[in-house]
Amino acid sequence: MSEHLTVVTHPLVQHKLTIMRDKDTSTASFRQLLREISQLLAYEVTREMAMTMKQIETPMCAMDAPVLAGRKMVLVSILRAGNGLLDGILELVPSARVGFVGLYRDEETLQPVQYYCKLPPDLGDRLVIAVDPMLATGNSSAAAIDLLKQAGARNIRFLCLLAAPEGVARMKEAHPDVPIVTAALDERLNEKGYIVPGLGDAGDRMFGTR
Template structure:
């Protein structure tokens, strides 16, 4: 299942990120802001339960988060900007990291780091990566999460290509994808078109 967040604020901020004139500072800030807006939608189905609280006037039952605790897992390095932003919404969430890079020749994911919360199996997991291009890295990261015991996983991306979505739907049909937009296609180098370039390079100013 793919959820495209079509809110006007999301679409405007994404358009500014696409602009080649947008500098590192603004791009990074926009990525964080978009992540918050995506998280708002991705976490729409979190469980609530009534809890007795006292206001300055009286006591009553009010909805509070219940059910599984949360985990935010970033696919390094670009996913960090997303998890850092989302912790503003859910500061009690534990944070994990999966290090993957894409082999420039084969485009296959290569793992170099994997550090997850010890109780990942007991948490709802939100996996973050700004770009879902070939889908190889995200699929591999989801497989790592499942091997660690995670059973409830959502993939949050700023931008996706149909090819990447197809890979996740084939490999992990139980994982919902939440994105700001689905673009046209991948080019011969595995970049999303029209896209916004390399998200990691634009976030960290490395190119």
Template sequence: MSHVTVVDHPLVQHKLTLMRRKDASTNSFRRLLNELSSLMAYEVTRDMPMQDIEVETPLETMTSKVIDGKKVVLVSILRAGNGILEGMLNVIPGARVGHIGLYRDPKTLTAVEYYFKMPSEMQDRDIIVVDPMLATGNSAAAAVERLKELNPKSIKFVCLLTCPEGVRTMQAAHPDVPIYTAAIDRQLNDHGYILPGLGDAGDRIFGTK
């Protein structure tokens, strides 16, 4: 699977395992997701371009490198994407934030858009799309298609879990968009849920199950 990066750091895998447990509380699930998202942000931003700035240390003036966080836009696919968003912002606090609202039609499993709000001048920005699950891939593919209309510099997609079906859908629609995930699970069930998975991420984040 080209353009798919599995973040297999021991801390990421440990926290993901704890999140999978069905008896994990809402508070525990949310906290672990925040911590795991911050860890994944390090991998996702590994190849971000740097620029030199002048800083004054306690001893002398020097030139050192920084990321221009204002060029980064974190786009949350509502509502579950907000669970990853907070952890990412811990690492990239200067990032702008966009939201796209999509829901999955329960009969067709296709994505329906109901909300779209982005920063201005997106053509100058690098987008990181966040959503805990890449299941059927329909919502993710639709979100990326919509974002491409804004002609951003680049787009990456970040999720906790995916499966072969979701990866195939995304890569067929957007082979140029790299996918970052903590695990590629076995398959989808008949209702479009990832197996073995961790259940409905939105319900578990917000305690609405």
């Protein structure tokens, strides 16, 4: 993937996102829609995975058929909201290895604070997809990618549901080699660092917390 930002404009993605944005959408519906939309976004973020050929026997004859090449891919959930995207992608790629990076945003400084990091081995040999529904200031996302690179990851992609221009710019500055796939590039951030028009706090809406 060469473009730094890919906005997935598929009609099903956009329709589901509109329902998720609606403040009257229930927690259960929001969670289900996030699972569904994550699979559609995963289709795009995995589009250029490496392939190789394998000989198989169909009921009719032998043939050389395409299969995924290399080590199993790694999905890294940026906690806690990243888990909502993780579930859907794992249904699509059940063999993927999974890592977790725990970051929270200091409400005063808007800077990320790390509290957890657990990653699979051999990241340098694997495609690594970091997932977080919201790319807002970009500070937490950039910090998470820092951790992945420190652990040896070289082929990294970032998957999010919504992005703000400020977050995209921050990621491009910090990690120009990491392509971003999202369902929408929204207008801006508000004074509290939330995406506008956005959909509120993805974690709260997913888990029914405030």
